[in-house]
Amino acid sequence: MTTTQRADVPYVCTACGTTSLRWVGRCGTCGEWNTLGPASVRVHRPGRAAAVEGVPAVALRDVSTDGARPLPTGVSELDRVMGGGVVGGSVTLLFGPPGIGKSTLLFQVLSSVATTGADVMLASAEESLTQVSGRASRMGPVPPHLLALEGPDVEAIEAAVERHRPALVVVDSLQSVSDPGLAQPAGSLAQVRACVERLTRMAKSSGVPLLLVGHVTKDGDLAGPRAVEHLVDTVLSFDGDRHHALRVLTSVKHRFGPTGEVGIFEMRDDGLRAVPDPGPLMLGDRMAGVPGSVVVPVLQGRRPLLVEVQALLGPGTGTSGGGVAPRPHTLGIDAARANLLVAVLACRTAVDVPVPAEFFVAAVGGITVSEPAADLAVALAMASVVRQRPVPADLVVFGELGLAGEVRTVPGVDRRLAEAHRAGFTRALVPASALGDAAATAATPAGLAVHGVRTLAEALEMAGTEAVARTGPGTMPGWSTVRAVANR
Ligand code: TYD
Ligand code: MG
Numbered sequence: 001m002t003t004t005q006r007a008d009v010p011y012v013c014t015a016c017g018t019t020s021l022r023w024v025g026r027c028g029t030c031g032e033w034n035t036l037g038p039a040s041v042r043v044h045r046p047g048r049a050a051a052v053e054g055v056p057a058v059a060l061r062d063v064s065t066d067g068a069r070p071l072p073t074g075v076s077e078l079d080r081v082m083g084g085g086v087v088g089g090s091v092t093l094l095f096g097p098p099g100i101g102k103s104t105l106l107f108q109v110l111s112s113v114a115t116t117g118a119d120v121m122l123a124s125a126e127e128s129l130t131q132v133s134g135r136a137s138r139m140g141p142v143p144p145h146l147l148a149l150e151g152p153d154v155e156a157i158e159a160a161v162e163r164h165r166p167a168l169v170v171v172d173s174l175q176s177v178s179d180p181g182l183a184q185p186a187g188s189l190a191q192v193r194a195c196v197e198r199l200t201r202m203a204k205s206s207g208v209p210l211l212l213v214g215h216v217t218k219d220g221d222l223a224g225p226r227a228v229e230h231l232v233d234t235v236l237s238f239d240g241d242r243h244h245a246l247r248v249l250t251s252v253k254h255r256f257g258p259t260g261e262v263g264i265f266e267m268r269d270d271g272l273r274a275v276p277d278p279g280p281l282m283l284g285d286r287m288a289g290v291p292g293s294v295v296v297p298v299l300q301g302r303r304p305l306l307v308e309v310q311a312l313l314g315p316g317t318g319t320s321g322g323g324v325a326p327r328p329h330t331l332g333i334d335a336a337r338a339n340l341l342v343a344v345l346a347c348r349t350a351v352d353v354p355v356p357a358e359f360f361v362a363a364v365g366g367i368t369v370s371e372p373a374a375d376l377a378v379a380l381a382m383a384s385v386v387r388q389r390p391v392p393a394d395l396v397v398f399g400e401l402g403l404a405g406e407v408r409t410v411p412g413v414d415r416r417l418a419e420a421h422r423a424g425f426t427r428a429l430v431p432a433s434a435l436g437d438a439a440a441t442a443a444t445p446a447g448l449a450v451h452g453v454r455t456l457a458e459a460l461e462m463a464g465t466e467a468v469a470r471t472g473p474g475t476m477p478g479w480s481t482v483r484a485v486a487n488r
Contacts, residue, residue, distance in 0.1 A: 012039040014189040017227040037184060068256060071167065071209065074112035077265055077274040078105070081236065081249050083257030086168065086209040090256065091200050093174075093229065095214040096238035101247055101267055102213045103127070105238060106170045107136060108271055109211065114143040118167035121160065125152040125176035125186075126213075139271040152178045152186055154195045158202050166208060171199060173213040174228075189227060196228040229253065240267075241332075244366025246281060247272065250301060262301035279423045282306055282365045288393030292385030294463075295396045295425070296377035297416035298369050304412065304419035306396070307363050309333070309374065311381035314358035326356065332363030333378060334370055341379045341401060348405025349457045351383045351465075372400035373410035376429065379456055383465045391463040396420040397429040405456045409434040421445035429459050 011020040014037055016030035026033050070085035079085050086092065096102050103126075110120045124132050129150045136142045149160050154177050161169055171177060178186035179194045196212070203210040212232070229235050233255040240247040249263035265272040266281060275281060283306055286293065292311040297304045311328075328338045338361050346353040361378055363369045376399040384391050391397075398416055399407040409431040420428055425448065432452030453459040 010039055011036045012189060014184075017189055037188065037190060039190070070256065071113070073109045073168075074116070075105070075109050075274065076276075077249060077263030078109060081251050081261045081263040082234065083254065083261070086211070087233070087256045088209055089204050089207040090234060091196075091203050091210045091212065091232040092234040092236060093212045093214055093232045094236045094238055095216055097242070098215050099242055100238055100240060101265070101272055102215075102238055103132075103172050104135065104139075104267070105247075105249075105265070105272055106172065106211055106213060107132070108139065110146055110168065110170055111136075111139070111143060113168050114145040117145060119145045119147060119164055120168040121164060121166040121170070122146070122148045123157045123160070123169065123171045123177075124148060124150050125171065125178075126173050138269065152176050154179050154198050158198065161202060161206060161208055165206070168209055168211070169203075170211045171213065173215060175215055193228055193231075196231050200231055239368075241366030246275075246278070246366050248300060248367070260301040262303045264300075264303075264305075278305055279419075282367070283308060283423070286364075289390045291388045291390045292381050294377040294381040294384065294391055295420075296369070296374045296398050297396055297419050298367075298371050298374055298398075299412045299415065302412070302415070304415045305367070306419060306423055306425075307365065307367055307369055307374070309369070309377045309381045310360075310362050310364055311378070311385040312360040313354070313382075313385050314360065326353070326359050328359035328361045328382070330361050332366070332368045333361050333374070337372070337375065338378055340403070341375060342382065344401055344403060344405055344456060345379050345382055348455070349383065349460055351386050351460070353382075353386060371410070372408075373398045373416075375399065375401040376407060376453075376456070376459055380459060380463055380465065383460050384463070387465045389465045391465065392427065394424075394426040395429065395463060396425045396427075397459065397463065399429070399431040399434075399453070399459075401456055407431045407433075407453050407455060407459060417448060417450060418445055421448040427451070429453050429462055 011023050013027040013030060013032065013035045015032040015035040016027060018027060018029040019039060020036060023036055027035050068087050070083065070087050072079050072085040094102055094106065110122055114120045122132065129148050132148060147164060147166065149157065157171065174192050174195065175187040177195045178191050179198060182191055182194055184190045199210055199212065234251065235253040237250045237252050238247060245266045245268070247265040247267055249265065251259045251261055253259060264275045264278045266275050283295065286308050294309050295306055296309055298307050326342065328342055330338045342353060342359065345351050359382060361381065376397045379401055380391060380397055398410060400410055402408055413430060413434045417428055427449040429451055432454045435450065435452040451462055453462060
């Protein structure tokens with residue numbers, strides 16, 4: 001193999017996409033066995049250079065932008081994320097873990113567009129049409145303009161699109177379609193890449209917008225298809241906890257508009273329902289007045305979402321002994337950050353973190369909170385449970401914590417405060433430095449007492465976890481003067 005004259009890399013790992021000049025049994029990058037297969041080799045076409053010579057460049061300002069006007073899908077939260085809808089000839093990849101609701105979401109999109117009288121097509125490579133029909137019947141009547149095609153053959157999909165010229169095509173899923181001209185099995189990197197290339201060419205030449213489903217593996221990676229993200233125009237992630245109803249749709253890449261927009265859905269018995277106001281879904285079952293519960297307004301994209309953080313302290317097993325603070329078990333919260341926050345709590349405040357002990361910290365509602373802005377809430381929840389003192393039920397907190405115990409500012413202060421106020425919260429602990437910002441203070445909603453804190457210790461005091469005898473939330477030290485300032 002070393003004697004080859006080719007510039008191309010002849011082997012590629014179907015698990016991680018790493019290329020290799022020679023075949024090896026185990027991929028050196030991801031460690032998987034027997035995943036190396038031949039990479040596609042570039043074909044030399046002698047007439048090609050002459051053929052492309054005559055293509056002129058054009059003045060960009062003369063290029064029509066008509067094709068970029070999106071077609072609304074009618075699924076409001078998806079349209080919001082896509083900046084109005086799907087653009088003609090565009091290719092969108094929707095990825096997420098198996099069972100999260102990708103097929104359900106795109107079926108609803110097809111159904112909604114078909115209801116307007118336009119023909120749409122589902123190419124179902126993964127499920128039989130009987131299965132698709134079974135799902136459809138749970139979601140209501142199927143419009144007559146919804147066409148469906150069963151089978152994995154990408155050529156059959158191309159032919160059907162050519163024949164019916166639908167207004168929208170969904171291919172479900174990338175891991176199941178295959179190009180009959182390739183020897184590799186469906187789902188291999190070579191197949192996925194070849195199919196995406198073919199389907200993308202089809203979308204561009206026909207002007208038909210295409211939505212592709214891709215499954216992610218347990219590592220959060222698209223099985224191979226992370227390697228196809230660059231081939232498509234838009235990449236949407238669909239995520240949530242399968243055991244909870246909440247689903248979050250985020251745009252990761254979008255060639256026709258801004259990314260970071262978020263759509264929120266609730267999975268119900270009759271399909272996904274858009275949730276314009278996730279507040280009741282997120283905080284509906286909250287038990288106020290229990291130690292260890294703190295609410296934080298997090299930002300999902302640009303959208304604020306109120307999330308309850310809970311902490312619990314279990315009896316120690318002795319495993320963390322030796323005077324070391326316990327490593328928290330986490331759910332929906334970054335474990336490394338939570339671990340760091342236990343250390344900050346133990347070293348920078350007067351809270352005696354018991355040793356040995358077991359800490360549990362969770363974000364409620366099936367959401368994953370990865371923002372540093374949730375630090376203050378996590379630390380407060382842990383302090384509250386150690387001290388067995390609840391924080392006020394009408395309090396929200398946010399801020400990043402440094403190792404010195406300092407509270408650092410975070411983006412979107414006014415959006416977070418506005419959401420807290422809208423949901424009926426009446427006090428907020430925020431980074432003191434954020435209040436120095438004139439824009440942030442001007443946007444402080446009336447009726448919301450906002451207090452800036454510089455350190456975690458200060459936040460603990462304001463939240464009442466340090467008070468010797470609590471006389472009720474309304475009379476806690478500090479807050480009466482704060483409210484007067486905030487309402488001025
Ligand atoms: P599905 O869309 O098939 O997931 P994916 O395509 O991402 O693998 O949906 C999977 C789950 O959603 C399934 O376990 C059942 C649930 N579900 C509902 O709760 N209500 C519904 O109306 C539908 C269609 C599915
Ligand atoms: Mg599916």
